[in-house]
Amino acid sequence: xxxxxxxxxxxxxxxxxxxxxxxxxxxxxxxxxxxxxxxxxxxxxxxxxxxxxxxxxxxxxxxxxxxxxxxxxxxxxxxxxxxxxxxxxxxxxxxxxxxxxxxxxxxxxxxxxxxxxxxxxxxxxxxxxxxxxxxxxxxxxxxxxxxxxxxxxxxxxxxxxxxxxxxxxxxxxxxxxxxxxxxxxxxxxxxxxxxxxxxxxxxxx
Amino acid sequence: xxxxxxxxxxxxxxxxxxxxxxxxxxxxxxxxxxxxxxxxxxxxxxxxxxxxxxxxxxxxxxxxxxxxxxxxxxxxxxxxxxxxxxxxxxxxxxxxxxxxxxxxxxxxxxxxxxxxxxxxxxxxxxxxxxxxxxxxxxxxxxxxxxxxxxxxxxxxxxxxxxxxxxxxxxxxxxxxxxxxxxxxxxxxxxxxxxxxxxxxxxxxxxxxxxxxxxxxxxxxxxxxxxxxxxxxxxxxxxxxxxxxxxxxxxxxxxxxxxxxxxxxxxxxxxxxxxxxxxxxxxxxxxxxxxxxxxxxxxxxxxxxxxxxxxxxxxxxxxxxxxxxxxxxxxxxxxxxxxxxxxxxxxxxxxxxxxxxxxxxxxxxxxxxxxxxxxxxxxxxxxxxxxxxxxxxxxxxxxxxxxxxxxxxxxxxxxxxxxxxxxxxxxxxxxxxxxxxxxxxxxxxxxxxxxxxxxxxxxxxxxxxxxxxxxxxxxxxxxxxxxxxxxxxxxxxxxxxxxxxxxxxxxxxxxxxxxxxxxxxxxxxxxxxxxxxxxxxxxxxxxxxxxxxxxxxxxxxxxxxxxxxxxxxxxxxxxxxxxxxxxxxxxxxxxxxxxxxxxxxxxxxxxxxxxxxxxxxxxxxxxxxxxxxxxxxxxxxxxxxxxxxxxxxxxxxxxxxxxxxxxxxxxxxxxxxxxxxxxxxxxxxxxxxxxxxxxxxxxxxxxxxxxxxxxxxxxxxxxxxxxxxxxxxxxxxxxxxxxxxxxxxxxxxxxxxxxxxxxxxxxxxxxxxxxxxxxxx
Numbered sequence: 001x002x003x004x005x006x007x008x009x010x011x012x013x014x015x016x017x018x019x020x021x022x023x024x025x026x027x028x029x030x031x032x033x034x035x036x037x038x039x040x041x042x043x044x045x046x047x048x049x050x051x052x053x054x055x056x057x058x059x060x061x062x063x064x065x066x067x068x069x070x071x072x073x074x075x076x077x078x079x080x081x082x083x084x085x086x087x088x089x090x091x092x093x094x095x096x097x098x099x100x101x102x103x104x105x106x107x108x109x110x111x112x113x114x115x116x117x118x119x120x121x122x123x124x125x126x127x128x129x130x131x132x133x134x135x136x137x138x139x140x141x142x143x144x145x146x147x148x149x150x151x152x153x154x155x156x157x158x159x160x161x162x163x164x165x166x167x168x169x170x171x172x173x174x175x176x177x178x179x180x181x182x183x184x185x186x187x188x189x190x191x192x193x194x195x196x197x198x199x200x201x202x203x204x205x
Numbered sequence: 206x207x208x209x210x211x212x213x214x215x216x217x218x219x220x221x222x223x224x225x226x227x228x229x230x231x232x233x234x235x236x237x238x239x240x241x242x243x244x245x246x247x248x249x250x251x252x253x254x255x256x257x258x259x260x261x262x263x264x265x266x267x268x269x270x271x272x273x274x275x276x277x278x279x280x281x282x283x284x285x286x287x288x289x290x291x292x293x294x295x296x297x298x299x300x301x302x303x304x305x306x307x308x309x310x311x312x313x314x315x316x317x318x319x320x321x322x323x324x325x326x327x328x329x330x331x332x333x334x335x336x337x338x339x340x341x342x343x344x345x346x347x348x349x350x351x352x353x354x355x356x357x358x359x360x361x362x363x364x365x366x367x368x369x370x371x372x373x374x375x376x377x378x379x380x381x382x383x384x385x386x387x388x389x390x391x392x393x394x395x396x397x398x399x400x401x402x403x404x405x406x407x408x409x410x411x412x413x414x415x416x417x418x419x420x421x422x423x424x425x426x427x428x429x430x431x432x433x434x435x436x437x438x439x440x441x442x443x444x445x446x447x448x449x450x451x452x453x454x455x456x457x458x459x460x461x462x463x464x465x466x467x468x469x470x471x472x473x474x475x476x477x478x479x480x481x482x483x484x485x486x487x488x489x490x491x492x493x494x495x496x497x498x499x500x501x502x503x504x505x506x507x508x509x510x511x512x513x514x515x516x517x518x519x520x521x522x523x524x525x526x527x528x529x530x531x532x533x534x535x536x537x538x539x540x541x542x543x544x545x546x547x548x549x550x551x552x553x554x555x556x557x558x559x560x561x562x563x564x565x566x567x568x569x570x571x572x573x574x575x576x577x578x579x580x581x582x583x584x585x586x587x588x589x590x591x592x593x594x595x596x597x598x599x600x601x602x603x604x605x606x607x608x609x610x611x612x613x614x615x616x617x618x619x620x621x622x623x624x625x626x627x628x629x630x631x632x633x634x635x636x637x638x639x640x641x642x643x644x645x646x647x648x649x650x651x652x653x654x655x656x657x658x659x660x661x662x663x664x665x666x667x668x669x670x671x672x673x674x675x676x677x678x679x680x681x682x683x684x685x686x687x688x689x690x691x692x693x694x695x696x697x698x699x700x701x702x703x704x705x706x707x708x709x710x711x712x713x714x715x716x717x718x719x720x721x722x723x724x725x726x727x728x729x730x731x732x733x734x735x736x737x738x739x740x741x742x743x744x745x746x747x748x749x750x751x752x753x754x755x756x757x758x759x760x761x762x763x764x765x766x767x768x769x770x771x772x773x774x775x776x777x778x779x780x781x782x783x784x785x786x787x788x789x790x791x792x793x794x795x796x797x798x799x800x801x802x803x804x805x806x807x808x809x810x811x812x813x814x815x816x817x818x819x820x821x822x823x824x825x826x827x828x829x830x831x832x833x834x835x836x837x838x839x840x841x842x843x844x845x846x847x848x849x850x851x852x853x854x855x856x857x858x859x860x861x862x863x864x865x866x867x868x869x870x871x872x873x874x875x876x877x878x879x880x881x882x883x884x885x886x887x888x889x890x891x892x893x894x895x896x897x898x899x900x901x902x903x904x905x906x907x908x909x910x911x912x913x914x915x916x917x918x919x920x921x922x923x924x925x926x927x928x929x930x931x932x933x934x935x936x937x938x939x940x941x942x943x944x945x946x947x948x949x950x951x952x953x954x955x956x957x958x959x960x961x962x963x964x965x966x967x968x969x970x971x972x973x974x975x976x977x978x979x980x981x
Contacts, residue, residue, distance in 0.1 A: 014832045024833050040375075079310045080377060085875070086309065087573040090534045093882045094788065094836040100875050135921065151342060151375035153306045157870035158923045161311045 006032055006105050013101035027095060031102040039103070040078035041110045042150035045117075047071045047172070054140045059133040060169065063126050068173030071118055073125065074147040076165035077107045107164045115170055123171035124178050141167045207258065207295060207334075209361070209394060210420035213454055215479040216297075216337070216462025217252035218472045219427075220263050224248065226468075233274055235266045238284040246291045251469035253292035256476025257462070261299040261337050262289040268321040270303035270313065279328060286332045295334040297363070300325060300350060302341050307349075309572050312872060312897050315594060318349035326357035335361035339398045339424070340464075342367055342375035344386060344497045345596040351390045352593070361393040363422050363460065367400040368409045377498040380409050384416035385495055385598050389622010396422030399464040402429045402441060403449030410458065418488045420459030425449070427466035439466030447474035454478050457486045490661040492695045494547060494577040494624050496597040501546050501577050503664070503695040505751045506722060506742055509579055509600075509730045510540035511699070513570070514551040525554045525562060530569035531893075537574040543733040548574070549602065550591075551581035563587040564594055571596050579626070579730075585613040592621040600624045603666065606631030606645035608652075615656040624662045625653065626697055629685060635668050639684035642667050646689045664728065665689045666697045672713065673706035679717070683724045690725035697728040700738075715741045722749075781809070781845060785817035788837025790844050797845035806852045810888060814849075815976075818842055818887055822969035835968065836879060839886035846888050860888040861913035861979045864906050864942075867896035868917055868931050871924040876948060880916060883968035889913070889975055900931040904938045912942050913978050916971060917961070919948040929959040936960065945974055 010028050011020050020028075049069040055061065064070055081103045088096035111125060129135035135158055142154045145167075153161045160167065207214055221234055227244055229237055237245055245263050253260060264285040266272055272281065289296040303321060305313040326336075336354055341347040347366060354362050366374050366383050373379055380397075387395040395417065397409055403425040410423055428441035441449075450461050461478065463471050492503040501507055513536050515522040524532035537548055550570060552562040563582060570578065579600040580591040588601050599621075604614045605628040618625045627649035629635070629642035636642050646665045653663045667685035670678045682698070689696055698721055704713035715737050718729060722745045731738045743761065746752035781800045784793035800809050821838040824830035830838075850859075863884055867874040874896040881891050892910050894902055907915055915935065919928045925948075932944055946961040956964035965971040 015828075016831045020831060021834065024831060027833060040377075042375075078375070079306075082310060083573065083575075087534070087538055089875075089878050090531050090573065091538045093840055093878065094833045097836055097875065097879060098833050136923070148302075148304045151306070153304065153311050155312055155870065155872065157872075157927075158921060159870075159872055161306045161872060163310075163873060 003029075003032065006102075006109055009105040009108070010098070010102045013104055014098065024098075027098050028102060031095065031099040032106070034084070035077075035081055035099060035102040035106045038077075038081040038084055039106060039110070040080060041075065041107070041114070042078065043073060043075035043111065043114045044145050044147055044150055045071045045073040045115075045170075046145055047118075052140060052144070054137055055169070057133070057137075059131045060126070063123070063131070063169070063176075064171050066174045067123070067171035070172055071115075071170045072141050072144050072167075073111070073115065073170055074141060074145045074150070074152055074165070074167040075107065075111045075114060076147070076150060076152050076160075076162055077103055077110070078151060078164075079162040081164060082162050103164045107166060111166055118170055118172055121173055121175060123174060123176040125166070125168035125170050127166060127168035138167050141169075207361075210459050210483060213458070213478050213481045213483055214258045214460045215256055215472065215476050216259055216422070216424060216460055217249075217257040217261055218424075218463030218467030218469065219465050220245075220248060220261070220265070220299075222466055223251075223468060224263075234263065235272055235281050235285075236274055236276060238263055238281050238288055239276060242284060242288055245285075245288045248469075249289050249292040252472055253294050255469040255473035256479060257294065257472050258479055259297055259334070260289045260292045260294045261297045262286055262333070264299045265301035265340070266304075268301070268303055268325055270305050270317065270321045271301070278324075282325070282328045283332070286329060296332075297335045297337040298325070298329050298333045300336050300338045300354070302343070302346055302350075307343060307345050308897070309872075312870070315345065315349050318346050319353045322350040322353035323357050326354050330358035330360060333360060335363065335393075337422075338362060338364035338392075340365070340367050344374065344376060344378045344383065347383075348386060348390065348596065351387065351392060355391060363394040363396075364392045365396045365398040365422050365424065368397055368406070369400060370405060372409055372412070379498075379500065380412040381416045381493075382495045382497065382500050382597070384413050384419075385493060385500070386622065388417050388419055389598055391620075391622075392419070394420040394422050394460060396424075396458075396460070398422070398424035399426060402426050402439075403446060403453070405429060407449070407452070407456075410453065411456065414457050414486060414488070416488055418486075420483070421457065422460040422462075423453055423458050424462040424464045426464050427471060430466065437466075443468075443471045443474040446471050450475040450478060454481060455484070457484045459483045490659065492624060492661045492664060494579075494598050494600045496571065496575055496577045499575050499577060503727045506726070506746060507546040507728050508544065508733055508739070508742055509697070509728050510537075510543075510545035510548045510576075510733045511701075511730045512536045512540055512732055512734065513549060513566075514581065515554050516551070522554050525552050525566065526557060528562070528565060530566050533566055534569050534573045537570045537576070540733045541574050541576050543736075544739055545576060545733040547577040547579055547600065547728075549579045549581050549730060551602075552587070553582060553584070559584045559587040560590040563591045567591050567595060585617065588614060589617045592617055592623050595621070598622050598624065600626055600664070602626045603628050604649060605629070606648055611649065611652050611656075615653055615658060618653075618662070619656050619658050622662075624664060625658065626664045626666055627653075628666045629668055629689075635670065637678060637681060639667075639681045639688055642681070642685040643688035643692075646685075646692065646694065650692070650694065660694070664695045664697055666699070669698050669700065669702040669717075671705040671707075672703050672717075679703065683721065686721060686724045686726055690727075695727040696725065697730060698726055699730045701731060711735065711737060714738065718742070719745065781813050782817040782820075785814065785838050785841050785845065786821060788834055788841050790837070790841050793841035794844040794848050797848040801849065801852055806849045809849055810846070814842055814845055815887070818972070822973065825967075825969055832879070836882055839883045839968075842886035843882070846886070859890040861975070862890045862892060862910050863914050863916060863975060864892045864894065864903065864910055864912045865916045866894040866898040866903050866906075866918070866931075868903075868919050868924055869897060869899050869927040871919050871921070871927070872896050873920040874918070876920070877916070877918040880918070880947065880968045880971050883972050884916075884975060887972045887975065889972075889979075900927070900934040903931050904934050904940070907935060907940050907942060908938060914943045914945055914975055915940070916965075917944065917946045919946070919951065922950050924948075925950060925955065925959065928961075932960040943974075943978055945971060947971065 128137035262285040406425045427439035430437045552566045581602040601623045603626040629645045701714045703717045704710035718741050747755045747758045781796040784796050825835045867877045943962040945963045953964040
């Protein structure tokens with residue numbers, strides 16, 4: 001993802017619809033650079049041909065229909081950027097939220113880039129919690145991948161630590177972009193009311 | 206007794222990969238100790254037969270945090286030891302990480318990690334010959350583990366961490382930092398294992414060999430793993446691995462074994478190295494302190510920031526008394542930005558529990574700021590608490606020549622590997638002459654050695670007296686400095702003490718700073734926010750050749766000459782309202798002061814600040830303003846409130862108290878933090894309990910503070926459950942404050958169903974709800 005796309009994505013996370021003020025854009029550029037310098041991106045993945053039992057559930061079954069296999073992936077930016085966001089919260093709170101959004105945009109973008117290893121014929125990363133799936137299913141991904149070796153942990157509450165971390169499923173052998181069709185929140189979604197979608201945040205500006 | 210450090214020892218190799226080779230990959234490797242004991246024993250025996258001098262039990266995942274299976278931990282622990290015993294070699298208990306991340310990134314506390322390892326030591330100490338602590342990637346967890354072992358067993362402890370190709374651990378520690386911490390804690394051997402192959406690990410091991418005299422342990426993987434057809438493959442042959450082992454032996458490594466992918470065949474190939482004499486070497490003896498990620502070596506001028514000390518700072522004193530450590534954290538971060546190398550931390554306020562305050566303040570600072578700390582207290586218990594929970598090697602300030610003081614502080618420094626600052630005074634006060642002070646310095650250093658603290662871990666402060674009262678003694682401080690410097694000791698001085706009682710103190714301070722730097726001072730304790738003082742240090746570094754080619758100096762001051770004298774180009778704000786709308790923090794304080802010359806304080810709040818904030822809130826609600834602008838405006842209003850507050854009787858403009866918390870189990874607190882800033886900007890006093898807050902802490906704070914409202918935040922459905930429990934606990938305790946909730950998965954309906962009094966969708970609506978309550 002190039003810098004202007006990253007910037008648009010970060011701005012979207014900050015709720016910027018339409019043109020953001022120049023000062024905000026400048027801060028986003030600055031924070032993207034800082035996020036890059038603090039990021040220690042690490043990822044683990046494993047390919048499978050046969051579905052694990054939890055993937056027999058509806059949202060996953062439909063998502064993986066027509067795939068020749070799939071990969072489970074987990075990735076993190078590490079904890080240094082999290083420490084900096086925490087520190088900025090006391091020193092310059094506006095910058096802290098901008099850096100937080102930039103780090104989110106960056107982990108998504110670096111994750112997409114990392115997944116290119118699975119070839120062009122692949123789906124987007126479907127994360128437990130999407131499309132009515134249960135976020136608690138992350139535990140199956142953690143059992144399979146042991147992301148502790150890249151410094152990730154699934155907390156008892158089901159959250160991942162460090163905060164800028166993701167875990168998901170990439171379908172192989174078929175191309176698929178995100179859509180709203182299987183989202184339980186589609187009805188009454190604020191993005192859709194404005195003719196936008198949540199998952200292509202870079203287009204939301 | 207193994208001839209550790211004299212003769213090369215061969216450890217065993219991978220266990221998990223061997224069990225997988227036997228087709229046991231689908232089972233919990235720890236439970237195999239019971240279910241397939243004979244298979245586990247066969248691996249141990251194969252390693253013993255291959256020539257391993259010691260056997261590590263199959264116990265990597267055996268601690269109460271990590272193992273949550275169906276067997277009692279005790280059963281698996283004794284089975285693992287028994288299985289290893291069957292090989293007939295000395296048995297080391299394999300101690301692995303908990304797999305949980307420590308707070309604040311995760312939720313595990315240092316004490317919980319410590320207790321898990323203390324339990325292991327209690328269970329095994331009588332049965333094993335030693336402990337191999339391995340594959341740690343977090344220095345703080347490693348410290349908890351090693352401390353627990355040291356305090357519960359007298360068996361040898363070998364400890365290793367894993368490093369990646371950048372030469373750092375996952376949490377950013379360097380080989381030198383690990384070596385200094387482990388040597389300080391008194392382990393028997395230290396080193397590296399896993400993650401990389403022998404080729405990639407070699408530079409890391411070379412750095413460790415230079416950093417410590419202790420025996421070094423190395424257990425690499427059989428090369429960097431590659432993935433082929435969905436399987437992990439280790440690329441090195443046993444011969445290639447053995448060739449590297451030879452190089453390691455020649456470099457001075459004392460214990461060699463293998464990690465992932467190594468087999469009894471690999472160990473057999475390196476076993477001929479067993480018993481070879483370990484080459485003698487001498488590590489560099491550097492005076493250094495470190496945090497988890499930064500090491501400061503006192504081989505040049507290093508600035509210690511003095512601002513986290515309540516002496517003469519009423520606001521800081523009040524903040525410490527109120528246990529509000531944000532103020533300290535902000536001071537730490539500003540000093541870091543200004544270029545300090547390490548920071549002094551002193552929480553000495555009369556009438557408080559100083560060890561508790563030291564602990565809390567130090568944790569807050571080290572979670573936010575990466576600079577090493579100088580823990581500063583006259584209370585030995587406070588220093589002990591600080592040193593114990595410090596994630597690194599601190600500087601302890603201080604001891605002096607009094608035997609009773611040294612007897613209290615040196616054991617603390619010895620136990621935690623700390624560096625100690627010795628003041629050249631004793632029961633008789635500060636001696637007048639340089640010779641007398643140097644004599645005390647010598648006494649401190651030799652007494653430290655008697656406690657097992659090597660001389661390079663002692664620094665000396667030759668003490669600054671005020672030029673106004675003791676003018677001739679300024680020269681004595683300087684002479685003492687050169688005498689102590691001549692002893693090879695790093696030195697420290699609280700520079701600005703010299704100017705007490707004189708006008709134009711900054712002028713005296715920076716002149717004296719130049720004098721003492723030229724006199725050989727290592728660590729000036731100064732205010733790093735004083736640009737002239739920092740400038741003097743930087744200029745001195747040029748003139749003394751410390752800043753080679755003046756590179757640092759030029760980079761910093763190149764533009765300074767060209768900068769216009771006034772802050773041209775900075776936005777100019779018309780009035781306070783404008784400052785708030787545009788989020789201009791510094792200008793807001795100035796405009797507030799101006800506003801107060803024409804209006805009463807309360808009028809300024811009600812007629813200027815609040816309407817301006819309402820305007821911002823509306824703009825945000827309508828999508829005209831975005832989050833960063835909302836927060837910048839809030840910060841500007843906060844700055845204005847602070848100025849207004851100073852004019853009000855009672856010293857505050859608080860419109861009421863609010864208790865905020867992100868509920869138990871939840872670690873995402875950015876939403877709560879945004880609410881905090883906005884609520885403060887509206888003039889409310891926020892008691893922020895942080896994240897992952899147990900319900901009893903919320904109840905206790907609410908009963909104590911009697912706030913207008915309680916704000917609870919939760920991100921996920923799972924943590925909404927703990928929000929419900931917190932609300933129930935509050936109601937059961939008779940809480941009458943309104944309970945407002947917010948967070949990604951909440952809405953008004955869910956809020957009602959879990960018993961909350963209200964739901965607020967964002968920070969401005971939370972502030973609006975508070976306004977409604979305070980006006981009711």
